[in-house]
Amino acid sequence: MISALKSAHPARRAVLVGSYVLLVEWSRALIQNEPHMAVAALVLGGAALALVAAGWPAERLGLGTSRLGLRILGGLALGAVLLLPAAVRSAAVPMLPAGLAVAAVAVSIGEELAFRGALYAALDELGGAPLAIVGTTALWTAAHTLSHPPEFLGAVAAAGLLLALWRWACRDLVGPVIGHVIADLAL
Amino acid sequence: MRRAALLAAAATAYAVAAWMVAPGFYDGFGPPQPYNWTCPPPQAGANSKPLSGHQTIKVLGGVSDANSAFTDDGQVVIGFLPGAFDATGKTVISVDITPLTICPQPRGVRFVTNVYLISADAPLVKPANLVLRYSNLEPDPSDVYYATDPADSWKSIGAAQAAQPFTIDTTTREFGYFAAGYPSASPSPGVVTIGGGQTLPIVVAVLIALVVVAGVPLAIRRRGAQTEDEEQLQDKT
Numbered sequence A: 001m002i003s004a005l006k007s008a009h010p011a012r013r014a015v016l017v018g019s020y021v022l023l024v025e026w027s028r029a030l031i032q033n034e035p036h037m038a039v040a041a042l043v044l045g046g047a048a049l050a051l052v053a054a055g056w057p058a059e060r061l062g063l064g065t066s067r068l069g070l071r072i073l074g075g076l077a078l079g080a081v082l083l084l085p086a087a088v089r090s091a092a093v094p095m096l097p098a099g100l101a102v103a104a105v106a107v108s109i110g111e112e113l114a115f116r117g118a119l120y121a122a123l124d125e126l127g128g129a130p131l132a133i134v135g136t137t138a139l140w141t142a143a144h145t146l147s148h149p150p151e152f153l154g155a156v157a158a159a160g161l162l163l164a165l166w167r168w169a170c171r172d173l174v175g176p177v178i179g180h181v182i183a184d185l186a187l
Numbered sequence B: 001m002r003r004a005a006l007l008a009a010a011a012t013a014y015a016v017a018a019w020m021v022a023p024g025f026y027d028g029f030g031p032p033q034p035y036n037w038t039c040p041p042p043q044a045g046a047n048s049k050p051l052s053g054h055q056t057i058k059v060l061g062g063v064s065d066a067n068s069a070f071t072d073d074g075q076v077v078i079g080f081l082p083g084a085f086d087a088t089g090k091t092v093i094s095v096d097i098t099p100l101t102i103c104p105q106p107r108g109v110r111f112v113t114n115v116y117l118i119s120a121d122a123p124l125v126k127p128a129n130l131v132l133r134y135s136n137l138e139p140d141p142s143d144v145y146y147a148t149d150p151a152d153s154w155k156s157i158g159a160a161q162a163a164q165p166f167t168i169d170t171t172t173r174e175f176g177y178f179a180a181g182y183p184s185a186s187p188s189p190g191v192v193t194i195g196g197g198q199t200l201p202i203v204v205a206v207l208i209a210l211v212v213v214a215g216v217p218l219a220i221r222r223r224g225a226q227t228e229d230e231e232q233l234q235d236k237t
Helices: A002-007 A010-032 A038-051 A068-089 A098-143 A150-170 A174-186 B002-019 B200-236
Strands: B053-060 B067-070 B076-080 B092-099 B109-111 B116-120 B128-133 B143-147 B167-172 B176-183
Touching (some): A010 A038, A010 A098, A038 A098, A068 A150, A068 B002, A098 A150, A098 A174, A150 A174, A150 B002, B067 B092, B076 B092, B076 B116, B128 B176, B143 B167
Antiparallel strands (some): B053 B092, B076 B128, B109 B176, B143 B176
């Protein structure tokens, strides 16, 4: 499947990656609501999302160890920005249970590898950075329609746009991964 | 600089969008807070109807006892201090909590809980503490609303600091209809007033600046590396 994806026309590759990511996210959201299935759905969903990044060179995904300190700092700052509205407002926020925390890390990494990693790279190849930023943001928002109340989709889209812009501006995926993991662990 | 400005704009846009829905960033990993809905939202899945509650409060020496009334599913709890009721001529006071079977959505208010009728056969003379539980399937409420008739206008009776997650607390001196929600036409209360001298806008600015400051060196260094590559390529040709 990976070699077929690699040899596919950029447009076909982008459609295949986008469809796969959406399918995984929607399936995860549906299974997650079943009793006792949340952790399994998150972990397996995260793994299935990460799979789409297999075969891409790390550089094309925005991964790498160069300027690692700055990438990590960027991730921490992204996490702070993502959490700030909730941190300012919430009086009582529940702690995430340990099992769910591990699962949240898995799905956060999987989502970043899939959306701002493979999907971004596929769309970038097809139509450049504008298509990659707009396309990943749109699919990211669509992917959350089954798991989030409609009122939250504006914030979801804005978070997706911020992370995609970071991916473009800094050619970095480490920051979005760290920021996303921090934000998901905290809420 | 254009990239840094775009990043800053995106961070600001996110902060505004997230501020419009409490609790802000939300990725749905916490287990859904169990809630029995009268009108379940589409994402609720299987649902049980909300339960009612009844409490009989003793009157000793003309003074009503301290006690609490609650629904059997724990979604509403109302606590009474000693002497909270006008217990004239009573030996016991009955308190009932009944979920409404309809879901009124008055203009300008978005309810995120069921509507409950709380009634008693004696009036209150001291404020009672009211706690409503809510679900994380809806945005957090900012206020508890009260009405004497669900079809009439609803008024906010505010909210105190919640002691437990996914609960909203307030006090009331009257019985009637209660629900938790938020003003639908404007962001929830607690919105930071820019320029009001608060610390929070500064914190927001510092954090956004942190993102930009972390991003700019990355972008500059990457651009520098690109320029070097281009120069090397030109040298070769």
